[in-house]
Every structure is written in C-alpha cells, then in structure tokens.
Amino acid sequence: MSLLSNLTTIVLVLIVHCGSWTGANRLGPFKVCPSCRDPSGAGRPPRDHNAAGSTSVLAQGEPCGVYTLSCAKGLRCVPPPREHSPLQALLQGRGVCAKHSRTNPTERPHPTGRICFASGDAPCRKLLNSVLRGLELTIFLSDRDIYIPNCDTRGYYRKKQCRSSKGMQRGHCWCVDEVGTSIPSRAREDGTLPCDGE
Known part of the structure; x- marks a missing residue:
C-alpha cells in the first residue's frame, strides 16, 4: 500500500512538473519586463537584432520609449492617448510608434480673446532665456535652489511650476496661469499638487 502511495505521488509530481515545463516552452525563453507591457498586460520577448529580417x-x-530603439523614419514615439503623465509613459516604455504629425496632441489650444506673443516674446520664454543666459558657463557649487520656468511649446507657462530639488528633497511647487500669475492651490494628502489641466 505504501509503494502505491509513493508511486502516485511521483506520478503527480511528474505531471505537474512536465505540465509547467511545456507551458514555459510555449512562452519561449525570455524574461518578462514590467516596463515592457503591451495593452493586454502580457510581457513581450526582447527583439533578436541578429535574426534574419x-x-x-x-x-x-510597436511599443517604444526613451530607452528603446528609435521609431522608423516618418514615425515618432507618442504616449498613449489621454495619458495623465506622458513623459512618465515614455520613460517607462509605454509609448507607441505612430505616424508623425505636425500637431502636438499634448499642446493646449491658443486661448481666444487673449494677447498672443511671438514665441520668443511669450512671458515664460522670455524669463527662461534670461535665466539660461545668467547660468551660462556657471559651475554650480552652491546649495541654493534654482528656478527654471516650465514653459509650453508656445512660450507660455505650464500650469505647474517648481523650484529645483536638492538631493532627495523635492523643490517647492505652485500653480500659475499662462502668463505666470500664481493661482491659489492646495497639496493633496500624498504631497502632490494638482493644477487643473496639468
């Protein structure tokens, strides 16, 4: 009776072991990369650049990002539509190679009824150019923080502005309108600062 019980155990172990081995073979010999996920959430094997074709x-x-291969000519790596953090998506390899278009999907439309400046004369761009001219050929050995304005592609202020960080300490952030005027805002419990339309 003991022999039959031992044989049954061995057979069950072999079935489980062989079943998992054949399942692994179907997936192929690759490790799953958590930052390399397709929309269904399954991992992808890395490309074999030595293979024919x-x-x-x-x-x-194809999925892309800052640390992946470049997209083919005429394509660019774009973050997923309506992505809350497009830069983070591209850093994590969650972008997709898509046809290059002249319009920038993350750019805010021109406000109606407001004064429009040429890109070099826009308020944020003016301050940015001034700060950069002041920082040219400077070696930073001080512990003072630096404010470099966060401008959009048109030269206006992005809604969230931050001072530089010091080591692991995040810099102070605040919300502004397009021309740089501070807007009252309150940080969330987790410390993030929501600026509407960010």
Missing part, C-alpha cells in the same frame, strides 16, 4: 528601428504600432 531584424532591423534597428521600430515599426508603426
């Missing part, structure tokens, strides 16, 4: 650029629809 392999290229050194990514095709349309």
Whole structure:
C-alpha cells in the first residue's frame, strides 16, 4: 500500500512538473519586463537584432520609449492617448510608434480673446532665456535652489511650476496661469499638487 502511495505521488509530481515545463516552452525563453507591457498586460520577448529580417528601428504600432530603439523614419514615439503623465509613459516604455504629425496632441489650444506673443516674446520664454543666459558657463557649487520656468511649446507657462530639488528633497511647487500669475492651490494628502489641466 505504501509503494502505491509513493508511486502516485511521483506520478503527480511528474505531471505537474512536465505540465509547467511545456507551458514555459510555449512562452519561449525570455524574461518578462514590467516596463515592457503591451495593452493586454502580457510581457513581450526582447527583439533578436541578429535574426534574419531584424532591423534597428521600430515599426508603426510597436511599443517604444526613451530607452528603446528609435521609431522608423516618418514615425515618432507618442504616449498613449489621454495619458495623465506622458513623459512618465515614455520613460517607462509605454509609448507607441505612430505616424508623425505636425500637431502636438499634448499642446493646449491658443486661448481666444487673449494677447498672443511671438514665441520668443511669450512671458515664460522670455524669463527662461534670461535665466539660461545668467547660468551660462556657471559651475554650480552652491546649495541654493534654482528656478527654471516650465514653459509650453508656445512660450507660455505650464500650469505647474517648481523650484529645483536638492538631493532627495523635492523643490517647492505652485500653480500659475499662462502668463505666470500664481493661482491659489492646495497639496493633496500624498504631497502632490494638482493644477487643473496639468
């Protein structure tokens, strides 16, 4: 009776072991990369650049990011639509190679009824140019923080402005309108500062 029980145990262990081994073979010999996920959440094998037909650029629809291969000519790596943090998405490799268009999907439309400046004359761009001229050829050995304005592509202020961080200490942030006027805001419990339309 003891022999039959031992044989049953061995057979069950072999079935479980072989079943998991054949399942692993179907997936292929690769490690899953948490930052390399497709929309369904499944991992992808890394590209074999030595394989026949392999290229050194990514095709349309392929996942991309800051630390991946470049997209093919005429394509650019764009974050997912309505992504709350487009830069974070590209840093984590969650972008997609798509056809290059002249319009910037993350750019805010021109406000109606407001004064429009040429890009070099826009308020944020003016301050940015002034700060950068002052910092040219400077070596930073001081512990004072630096304010470099956060401008959009048109030269206006982005809604959230921050002073530079010091080591692991985040710099002070505040909310502004397009021309840089401070807007009252309150930090969340987790310390993040929500500036509407960010």
